[in-house]
Amino acid sequence: NGVAVLPAPQNLSVHSTNMKHLLTWSPVILPGEMTFYSVEYQGEYESLYTSHVWIPSSSCSPTNGSECDITDDITATVPYNLRVRTTRDSQTSAWSTLEHPFNRNSTVLMPPRMEVTKDGFHLVLELEDLGPQFEFLVVYWRREPGAKEHAKVVRRGGIPVHLETMDAGAAYCVKAQALVKTIGRHSAFSQAKCVEVQGESLPL
Amino acid sequence: FGPCQVKGVVLSELWKAFWAVKNTVQAQDNITSIRLLKPEVLPNISDAESCFVAHALLKFYLNVVFKNYYNKRVEFKILKSLSTLANNFILIISKLQPSQENEMFAIKESAHRRFLLFQRAFKQLDIEAALAKAFGEMDILLTWMEKFYHQL
Helix, strand or coil, rough: CCCCCEEEEEEEEEEEEEEEEEEEEEECCCCCCCCCEEEEECCHHHHHCCCCCCEECCCCCEEECCCEEECCCCCCCCCCCEEEEEECEEEEEECCEEECCCCCCCCCCCCEEEEEEEEECCCEEEECCCCEEEEEEEEEECCCCCCCCCCEEEECCCEEEEEEEECCCCCCEEEEEEEECCEEEECCCCCEEEECEEEEEECC | CCCCCCCCCCCHHHHHHHHHHHHHHHHHHCCCCCCCCCCCCCCCCCCCHHHHHHHHHHHHHHHHHHHHHHHHCCCCCHHHHHHHHHHHHHHHHCCCCCCCHHHHHHHHHHHHHHHHHHHHHCCCCCCHHHHHHHHCCCHHHHHHHHCCCCCC
């Protein structure tokens, strides 16, 4: 009756970077037709109050790859249980469940990519758009001994931000870090990028 | 919520989850003459009292409203929204630690009376109607919660 005939996927793990969460597993190699997988999740509420309830993943029920972007399924900063099974026609494997529940507060925060440009005498910055949960702390300074650092919080990436009106012949440097208030954490600062009013962008 | 600090919740995620099912859920609420979250329940709550009221209401939603909805054969879209709301409510409740000190007794009592108004109204309805109305009034609850939400 098609129950637990197929081998279950193994080696489930979640790779989470900058609040993008990817569930991966070892592919199940079977002769003949293509193998599919179904992914389901259960937040802390479901596991505490309605443990029989598992919710199909938005994008991977089913899927034929051995990974699943679960970012849109993880919508609270609480532990989530995740499970995967193999499916083929009417046959299904047993469920494989992630060994430890995943909480998005464990995501790895990387510094944002950024473009530092000059528009005439204006120092302009455009940060990578990492999504609505991200803000950025931007620090910029004029490159000279004893220069004072200026800080600015940028609420959203993907849009040019005017930082400073520069003096002719001076060089200015910028660095930025990503902030995620939902999980109360921030990334390291990016490498500084500098521009000179007449020169091109000078990597440090 | 007054003395109670809650971090790590993105209210826009809760709104997004509710908007996704608002029409479906509110269409199931046929009793338009009754409101559970009456004007006497939420508005004009002092900061100090808000922590108690929020704790009581959210706990009710977790223990009664959401739980009953999960046991119904709801459609996938509603289940996903429920999950987002329920798991964020669990997070909020875990952070809401209403003070148990004696001088807060009067405030706690006032909050409890407000909650009883809501609970009594809920119990006066048939369970299916009450669940639909309570879930449908989520926008009233989120709007009220938003008042206490400060962009840090």
